[in-house]
Amino acid sequence: MVFLLSMTSVFVNPDRTYAAVDVGAKSAILVDAETGKVLFEKEADLTLPPASMTKMMTEYLVLEAIDEGKISWDTTTQISDYPYGISANANFSGVGLTQNKDYTVEQLYKAMAINSDNATTIALAEMVAGTEGEFVKMMNEKAAEMGLPDYEFVNATGLNNSHLGDNYPEGTAPDATNLMSARSAAMLAYHLTNDYPEALEYSSIAQTEFDGQTITNWNWMLPDIPGQLSQFSYDGVDGLKTGYTELAGNCFTGTASRDGRRLISVVMKSETRESRFQETEQLFDYGFKQFEKQELYASGYQMDDQKQLSVAKGKEDSVQIQTNAALEEVIRKGENDQYSIEYKINEENLDEEGNLVAPIENGQKVGTAHLVYSGEENYGNLMGENAQGVDIVTMSAVEKSNWFMLMLGNVGEFFSDIFTGAVDMVKGWF
Template sequence: MRHKLKVLLLIITAVFITVTSSLVNPIKASANTFDVDAEAAILVDEGTGKILFAKNADELLPIASMTKMMTEYLVLEAIDNGEISWDTTTEISDYAYQVSANISSSGIGLIQDKQYTVRQLYEAMAINSDNATTISLAELISGSESEFVRLMNQKAEEMGLPAYEFVNSTGLNNADLVGNHPDGTAADADTLLSAKSTAMLAYNLINDYPESLEFSSQLTSELDGVAYENWNWMLPWEDNNYTQFHVEGVDGLKTGYTSNAGNCFTGTAKRDERRLISVVMNTESRQERFQQTEKLLEYGFGQFESKELYPAGYQLEDKSILNVAKGKEDTVEIESSEAITEVVKSGDEEAYTVQYHIDENLLNDEGELIAPIEKGQTIGTMELVYNGDNTYEYIGENEQIKSVDLITTSAVEKLNWFMLTLGAIGDFFGGIYNTVVDTVTGWF
């Protein structure tokens, strides 16, 4: 009986410890089972391109008005190239006007036979996700939406997006375009991207054109005397029903909804010097897309931090001294040229090590550096190595292997010709001496 009570006490104690530790740090306790309620999702550290979380991130799915991020990019590129300016004006075509008047698609309502500036159209597109103003910008840049779609897919290829199919400038289903869907696309086609491609598009937009965030963070604007609001409820709203969805640091980026795509959102937030990019696709409701985005952002900011793992001047023990040939010094020390900083998950710091890679072209057959050697001369690289249990990928052209240069800490002059000659003579006679000794030893 006493043995059974002792076992029961041990079980109760173990359960108590497990439960209380989870209560003390519930995020850490569930870190390995983190998930979001969306068909696909991704979370990326913008500074490094490191993917911190991914769910079904490679599958092509409809992205609705998140498509407009590519239209924004191409408009800003055209401005940057001097093809148009913010003050360039254009009228509204019959096609854009028909879309504007269609109650089923979001829109402010445009006036024909009126000149609108690029700034007016861009604001309505970026802030209110207006479809007609988006089409008008596409037609201004390319002459037709069909030609603009060709540019969209061309730019996607240039960006290296892994999975994409742009069929119009807005993200509407082609069936909603009043019979004017772009040439070469199906009458009921959707623009399709993967969550990873969507994050890469956002990454390129805010890195190449950071002014895009000035528009995406704007709460309201107006056109033709009609006030309109930003669909992003995570911005710092005051005194309305959206306040409950605000998350610190959010300043963009693009919402989306169609019956095929469901509720989608590409979000971005910056805290201190770190910026994260998130994508959720096909959530159950408008509210849910922001709630799941909040979950992603808090996970990224709470569970990961940017850390200097190895400082500049770091020397790997027992490997930071190299032999030198033909120099006034026999050895030279080496060190890292700069610090290695990485976005690290909490508790994963010890999983990172470094290794040296010396440039073999600088070594002789004996593995020695050859004098003369300059101070600060690059002789190889120091590479960061991750030995943990997680698997991390990176978006775009960001380096998955982090490395810095290895440099010499001092100069080594080359021996003059006289000393080199003496050394050569010594090597010659030393070789003869060794040969004689070996031969005589062999006799006996």
């Protein structure tokens, strides 16, 4: 009885037990969208076909081209034979495009982001880069620039190249397919939503009109998704991209915002269209209910054993240091005591003896402060372990000592060295 009671007390203690996440998908990850902190992962580094989640990179490059003034939302284009042939193929999701007709970038982007249309995706790729082959080069270059760990882009849509017939992009193989890990998909979504938050204005549209027809978003978790699909809706969801091919299975990169916090989730190779949303709901529930953002160390914090740094060639021998911003973190509830602070002083600011060298300005950066987690589950950060550091700065200015005082100091050091050398020599005689 005592044993059973003690076990019960363990399971009901809210500070030390947390709901498990049982995700059936082959690979999954959950990330805080502001800090990049990974809250959960399951085989997140497996490289798998992402299907139409590939279009997140196409969206990024289109939004970047708009941001750089290369195109605008009102720029128009007509549909070439290649995307028209894809559009006319009933095997591919599509809105049905017409040749010899002007389409704006915004029209094509909406069809891509909302209805996952493949032909409009290709048309946008051709508009930005001239050909899909050149666009694929841009995709891989941008992935490298973002630091995605696992990826290979071979087309703009996420279809298998074998679906494209003779139109597979130049420089790729006819049987190639796009590849990404869940971690890479989350990083891509992180960059997309942080660099171009307007992407969420489009991915959050449940239904819209295109060429006189109603198109519906494949993201059934949107709060205002119509009809029976509303059973999958989740408060706060506003993106991001679904995907399906026979090779990839069912995939979904989701994002949701509640109470000032945004989460990004990825599930890959889920069993069904429905299960990818059910598994995403589990991840979001886990992230929103079990984690909270807290200020762990206030701005102006000083470590007890590292409140100052010694100064060389200054009118003062030392200078006080402190953090210039609060250290905040998304933490599991009840784990405040699992975090400590660590200083990293920039060695390039120090002389050979480890001193700062005057003159020193008030508020001068001398290093960074980081949180150190000592708990059991540490999944790291998408952007690197020290992504959330804050600056350590000086609390006052230190003027450089005048030439006479510096000369006296150098003379003192000279005779001190002679005396020390003499003592060592005498010791050597005995």
